Amino acid sequence: MNALRSWRAGLMAGVAFGLVPVLALPAVAQDAEGGTLTVARPADIFTFDPYNTQDDRSIFTELTVYERLVRLSEDGTSVEPELATEWSVAEDGLSAEFTLRDGVQFWNGDPLTAEDVVFSLTRAIDQAGSWGFLFSPVQSVEAVDENTVRLTMSQPFAPLLPALSTFAASIYQKAHFEEQGEAAGESPMGTGAFMLESWNKGQDLTLVRNPNYWQESKPTLERVVFRVVGDDNARMLQLASGEVDIATDVPPGQVEQATANGAEIVTVPGSAVGFVTINGQVEPFDEASVRCAMAYAVDRESIAQAVYFGRATPAKSILPSSTFFYDADTNPITFDLAKARELLASSEMPDGFTFTATVPSGDTTRLAIAQIWAASLAEIGITMNIEQVEATTAQEMYNTEQYTMRISSWTNDTPDPDELMGVAMDYEPQNGLHSGYRNDEARDLVLAGRAEPDSEKRQEIYSELQEIVNRDCPFIYTVEEERIFAISPNVEGFAPNSQGKYSLENVTLASG
């Protein structure tokens, strides 16, 4: 009997062993006046350092904690003052001066100085950094006086202002950054409406109201919590049960259900295009007729309906439609199997061929696109086998150009076409987005478009570039995707801009 008793004691101890640590979990901070907005996102951020930033979540978070010299207007067609109150571009287009706003403070109370702007932008224009390509003509950044900063360019640079509105041109404090050393990517010091309070990597990120914010009576929220909820279904369930206020990256198939559960849907159309990158260094994809035959075999309407539940439209250009100089009349590629057969017949592979495309495993959207595409390709004699590869492995295959075909999408950070054209059609920065597409005619157009101040002439240049994409098919566009957010009805003022980026200083929470 003794043995039995001690066995029971052991069991109880085991239970207590499991329970006790949990009972000691810290209590969550209390809501203050403005309330706490909880946002569920599918993944965590990687860094607060724009220099190394790769993922959308980090980008959106940097847009909240930092500010930039200028910001994109709400309708996405122009830029407005942010940390700079005014600016002027020299007549020869080779320099620009920005006057900084008075009275802006970092979170720690230190004033924003020209030195901080010079430091931040000098890192931004570094061509060895991942985003240097956005600012390639900018040679140097210097302080003219305490309140003025000058950018010097090697040639006139038309997309300067839109480029300065991107997260990559975020302004942070020099002294703090240098003091942090290696940890700078985890310890931001910005001027934004919300300051970093805590970051439990892989779990949640808490921002708290910046009491020194320069825009009076903003923000109204006391806290913002970005919670990582990787599972699509779980994210929507947490919104429905009221545990989160905003769910981002809503799967198109769940929009109807979310609405039925009382959520409001906020969409941003026209900022992203589904996009197939072809490795043109691999036979037979080095031949334009082969690539274009495959492009004409994409049933864009079926993809929009079956994969995106109607929440997508067939794309008519490589550029998302909210991009400046978007042109849908450059002989866009449609679904046309007759044309596809004709192109294939004229190529060196008239009888078709077999190849394997890789799709990141678990990505049901891309898998479905691949399956629909494979069915039409089969009709023109091309057999596409689909292989699912773990996401990081797929990424590595792409980076090292060991892939044949990659299905992904492109999202603009700026409405200026120079961002996408600059990496896709100019082989210099990233080997044409790892497609290996080398076309000097296209490269010259990219460089000319960047330097051209006149809008009409830029329109001609970018129309021509879009036409070249439709002729050579280095990339195959599929559908225009929407960014979909589901928000609970008590959230007001949540308005992502035309590029799908959200900042939260205007958001309020209705009580109840």
Add this chain to the structure above:
Amino acid sequence: MIRYFGGRLLQILPVLFGVSLVVFFLVRLIPGDPAVATLGSRATPQLIARVRDQLGLDLPLWQQYLNFLSHALQGDFGISFFYQASVWDVTIARLPITLMLMVYSVILALIMAVPFAYWSAARRGRVTDHATRILFTIGLGMPVFWSGIMLAYLLGVRWKLLPTSGPGDGGLDSLVHFTLPALTLAISIAPILVRTLRSSLIEVLASDYVTTGRAMGLDNWTLRRSYIIRNSLRPLITVITINFGYLIGGTVIVEQIFSLAGVGSLLIGSISTRDYAVIQLATLIFALLVVVVNLLGDLLYALIDPRLALGT
């Protein structure tokens, strides 16, 4: 008996060594470089080279393993390059959540399984027996990722009975928060327990000593408590300990669904970021849990049935 368990404890060491060896080389066999995983598609070759150098990925594999082993023996599991913190701190901080989840789900599974198994065994071959078995077979057939979502939808969203995410604020609140995830896991293991316990009960019920007990006029309650249940527990313990690895697999999924920051979700996250050091320690901890639970199972055997301890 002490010598027996001393020997069993020593056996843990080679097991952990083997696991560390396999995991170390396995994670490095997955294509995809940690530097690439963190830096993404726009990383320049210079950046990638710098990160690889920082992570010590330039050394030969065997040298990396020896470094890992010698540090691990001194209790240093390295620095997670993703969390930029001691791997030990990052992982141990998440262990309570996983332990709580496992213990709670085993308890819930027993609460479900024992009465049904008894009921089923006592009415063997009748409608209730078949109904119970069919019900639990359905439970067995439901994958955790599906039953978890369904439970969250029904109990959390539709009827608003239980919270669907997070570990709660401690105390009773945490117990409430853990109910759905634990229930999800319990449903996945209860069927196995019911089947085992049922057949073991049937055997015990038919045994001579139960008949003798009945003949001696023992009342049903005493008979059940002191003879039937206790004698039928042994296979149950075996089944629980054997299925512990399965339970760990379940927590990995359940933690994802219910936003619980346990070791399982840490492991998944670390695999996609190729955070080698974290994958290694998390796997070692899971391996240790399995081994220890099996050892405890044997210990419980001996306590329930002293004949076993005497025999060794």
